Amino acid sequence: MAPKNQPRPYPGGKGKAYPHVINLMPPHSTYIETHLGAGAVMRNKRPAARNIGIEIDPMVIDRWTKCEDHGFELIQGDAAEILPALDITQDTLVYCDPPYVPDTRRRARVYRHDYDAADHERLLAVLSAIPARIILSGYPSDLYDRLLEGWTVTELTVQTHVGPVKEYLWTNYKPGPVLHDYSFVGIDFREREAVRRRLRTVCTKLGRAQEVERRAAFDRLASSHPQEFLQAAERIR
Ligand SMILES: C[S@@+](CC[C@H](N)C(=O)[O-])C[C@H]1O[C@@H](n2cnc3c(N)ncnc32)[C@H](O)[C@@H]1O
Known part of the structure; x- marks a missing residue:
């Protein structure tokens, strides 16, 4: 119901x-x-x-x-x-x-x-x-x-x-990896749960790290994945 x-x-x-x-x-x-x-x-x-x-x-x-x-x-x-x-x-x-x-x-x-x-x-x-x-x-x-x-x-x-x-x-377009909403990534419930767990682990670790270490991680990702970084930042602008 x-x-x-x-x-x-x-x-x-x-x-x-x-x-x-x-x-x-x-x-x-x-x-x-x-x-x-x-x-x-x-x-x-x-x-x-x-x-x-x-x-x-x-x-x-x-x-x-x-x-x-x-x-x-x-x-x-x-x-x-x-x-x-x-x-x-x-x-x-x-x-x-x-x-x-x-x-x-x-x-x-x-x-x-x-x-x-x-x-x-x-x-x-x-x-x-x-x-x-x-x-x-x-x-x-x-x-x-x-x-x-x-x-x-x-x-x-x-x-x-x-x-x-x-x-x-x-x-009417080819779906790709750039999404409006990443909350349900995974092809079924099991995979979605596994993705959620992996993300939670990474984000918890980064969240708890010292600020300088977190900034270092973002800096490194911004260099290695510039396009993905810009797109993610665009969403919060
Ligand atoms: C397959 S159901 C949609 C189910 C919806 N996705 C959901 O999550 O509940 C189809 C709906 O289209 C509506 N409908 C039928 N003809 C329509 C029309 N010409 N224009 C707009 N809505 C229409 C029906 O009243 C019905 O609510």
Whole structure:
């Protein structure tokens, strides 16, 4: 059950898969999540300077507006109509989790607002025309293969109540190691925990060292990895 005051989980919601989505996100100053539902990704990622959620279902928007302190801008309406009207630049990241293509879903009509093939085509045409970086979730389908030619596909296996299901994340860019949020690095829970432990050990040691030794370590890293150092510093500017 969703914690009190949080939007209820959705069938196909990203309650479990959100770390995989966050691990594909390049740095961005505006974040737009369309087809918001319970917004598992938006609630778990590091916020951008501006954060916008788009959802057609007024009941979903209503649940969000009852949680007063989320700090996101919410827009009620059709994502394909709203996106072209927003001020979108190359520094904008759009994450899109539409209802799945009808023949890829195991149960019929699970949303109050569903999508047919024409809706998917319309959405993908809009996504292909905006200058943003885009992450799009879905199941493997001929329609998406055809319309998203040239996009990068990241495959993941998600555990659901009917067993493991293969899901795709399409990106209109090649995901790399420079991320907006490093909190979930690792391909699964075990690896994420191992990464967290290693980082904690290194950071605790550095934190406890004498200042001059810590500065010496930063200085050495700045010489050996100048680009990474500058990018990390950029985030706190
Ligand atoms: C797959 S669910 C999203 C789940 C979400 N990622 C989460 O973590 O809960 C799809 C959502 O899209 C919404 N939706 C359907 N048609 C829409 C449209 N044309 N524009 C915006 N949202 C739409 C549905 O109401 C539903 O909340």
